[in-house]
Amino acid sequence: MNQFSELGLSQPIVDAIAEMGFEEPTPIQRQVIPKLLEEETDVVGLAQTGTGKTAAFGLPLIELVEESELYPQALVLAPTRELCLQVSNELAAFGKKIKQLRITAVYGGTDISRQIKELRRGTHIVVATPGRLRDLINRKAVDLSKLSFLVLDEADEMLNMGFKEEIDEILENTPEDKLTWLFSATMPPEVRRIANDYMLDPLEVSAGKPNTSNANIDHQYVMVRRHQKYDVLRRFLDYDPDCFALVFTRTRRDAHELAEQLVKDGYHADSLHGDMSQAQRDHVMQRFRDQRLQILVATDVAARGIDVQEISHVFHYNIPDDLAFYTHRSGRTGRAGNEGISLVIANPKDRGLLRNVERRLKIDFSEAHIPTGEAICARRLLHEVRNLKEIPVQESLETYVPGVSEELESLSREDLIRKITALTFRGSLKEYLNAPDLNQKGGSSGRDRQDRRTGGPMERLFINVGQIDLKSKGDFLRMICDEAQITGSVIGRIDFRAKHTFFDVETDVAETVIQRLGEIELDGRSIRVNRDGGGKFGGKKGGKGKRHGGFKKKSSRGRSYA
Known part of the structure; x- marks a missing residue:
């Protein structure tokens, strides 16, 4: 027996839900649906993303609107185009056996005239993004004067995205006697303000504690050096052949560059960020939904409203500054009863932030083992x-x-x-084959490990010389040997990058290499060498870094290696 029939829903809606494969309501649905059907009350629903909030408010909406009255009776506000479309599609699926029901989605990035025509033909439920709806109100293209129900979906995300002004203006254009249903994963002060200003003695329903994470998510972390993050990410991706992942970065540039590197290394990956047009965003999201992409790299704002049920992993390439962002990031996995992994790739300087996330969000992090x-x-x-x-x-x-x-x-x-x-x-x-274990003490700095090429204990060094200074690893190796007066046999792995290089040398000569290389200059720029983890990457401010520059002793003329 389908348990949705016990919540007071009509048979056509129960049948539609059954055809969609849903039989048992989630906790938020079980608590909220009977209340919304039986009581004329404002409601604040607190539940994590992926716990079935859309059905919690969507099923009562479809049940309560009058199909014979063709005007906007219900309005659902969603923070992003993606979530707007998702909610609209789900409502249409819930109400597919009610032939007269009309649902209209309005959002930015598409032709507004088409949306105006659709609204003028008549509709029962409008699903909208705040910016586009305010534009339609100003054009007098939508009439909300007879609105009976207002739903604020993902209210905290809308405020985080800066829609406070739009929400206030929209709410002022709605009747005072409407019922307002607010759903949110977290309850920051601004969401509480909306509840106080625009709702009358709301009933508060919570499925789990606010500002906490979904119980279906396993929260993990690894502690690694900054330059190892990409290699560690790849190991987790390669270890699980069925990994379907969302990777969060802090900036648009990071998202773009990380996705490009993944593509170069053979992964089906793409990025989602604010510099993309709406058409580009839609194309990327459709590929991700269809799982033609294995990995989507996104910024926090760009990934708002992503609801793809099968995401197995969320990787945090950095810990977000706003703790609410962690809740929303991790909530992209572990949805609809599935289990998921939220893994933070942290460096030793992040320990304090990680403890803060754990304490504030009531999360128990476990340290993950980096696959060998x-x-x-x-x-x-x-x-x-x-x-x-x-x-x-x-x-x-x-x-x-x-x-x-x-x-x-x-x-x-x-x-x-x-x-x-x-x-x-x-x-x-x-x-x-024969790859090093990255789980070594100290974030796998490479110190005191046995190098498979030289056979001796090794230390990993950093130098602010890279591909913009020298043409090849061969030139780099020759420079190190000449200036440090050592043989190539004591040098191990060389990680030759654009502006800097990490390289392994035998422990016995490490101090000599640091001292002697620190005595040379490149185009008037001091060369800095230190053990891995001793400072920021890259050269000192003002270094020219010309590809064909010559190295020289600070006190004497040197040789050219390019």
Whole structure:
């Protein structure tokens, strides 16, 4: 029996819900729906994203509007175009067995004249973004004077996005005797102000505590050096073949650059940020919903309203400054009863912020284990083998089987398995063979580890010289050997980047390298060398960094390496 029938909903709506595959209401739905159907009261509903808030207010709305009266009886305000469309589509699905029901979505980024025509044809429920609705009000294209119900969906997000002025103006254009239903994941002071100013003795319903996180989300963190963040992200992505992830960055530039790097490394990834047109945003979001993208890299504002049920992981490339952002970020996973992982990729300086998030949001973080190269290889290999087992064999191929069988009959079963394993490792997994363990003490700085090339204990050093100064790793290696007066045999891995480089040297010569390289200059710019983690990346302010510049001792003329 479908348990929605116990909440007081009519049979057409219960049937529509059943066809959508929903049988058991979520806690917020079970608490709110009977109240909204039975009592004429304002309501404040507090629940995390992904807990079924849309149905909690949407089902009563559809039940309560009069189909015979073709004017806006209900208004739902949503913070973003994506959420506006999502709510509109869900309401249409809930009410699909009520033929006369009309729902109109109005939002920015599209032709306003088309939306005006649709409103003038008549509608029962308007779902809108604040900016576009205010524009329609000013054009006198929508009449809210007979409104019976107002829903503020994701109220905290709307205020975080700066819609306070628009919300106030819209509310002033609605009748005083309407019922207002406010739904929010958190309850900051501005949301409380709206409740106090525009609602009459609201009934407050909470599914879980406000400002806390969804219980279906496993909150994890790893502590790594800043330059290791990308490698660590890739390890988690590569360890789970079914990973479907949302990665949050602080800035638009970070989102764009991180997505570009992921694409270069063979991932199906794209970015979502404020510099994109609405058409570009829609295209990216559709690819993500269809899972043609494995990874979406987004800023906090750009990702508002994303509701994709199957997201398995949310990665925080940084800890957000506003703790409410963490709630909204992590709430993109663990939706609709599914379980999800929210993982913070932090550096040692973030420990205080992490403790603050844990204390304020009542979250218990557990430290995650960064997958080792061996673990990634083993897991991905088994995944590929399972896929091989599931490949259907077409009858038309049977004619080729005897020839293939004859070609392989000289191989034993064990040899064939080894060949398949070797073939699998010819791809991206090859880089994980003998890869270092990033779970070492101190955020895996690389200090005192055994280098597989030199055989001795190594230290990882930073130098503010990179690709803009030298053409290749070979030039870099020659410069290090010449200036530090060491041989290449004591140098291990070289991570050669645009403006700086990380490189491993044997512990016995590390101090000598630091001292001698610190005595040279490049185009009048001092060269800075320190152990990994000793300062910000990049050279000192004012360094020219010309590609063909010459290195020289501070007290004497040096050699050119480019």
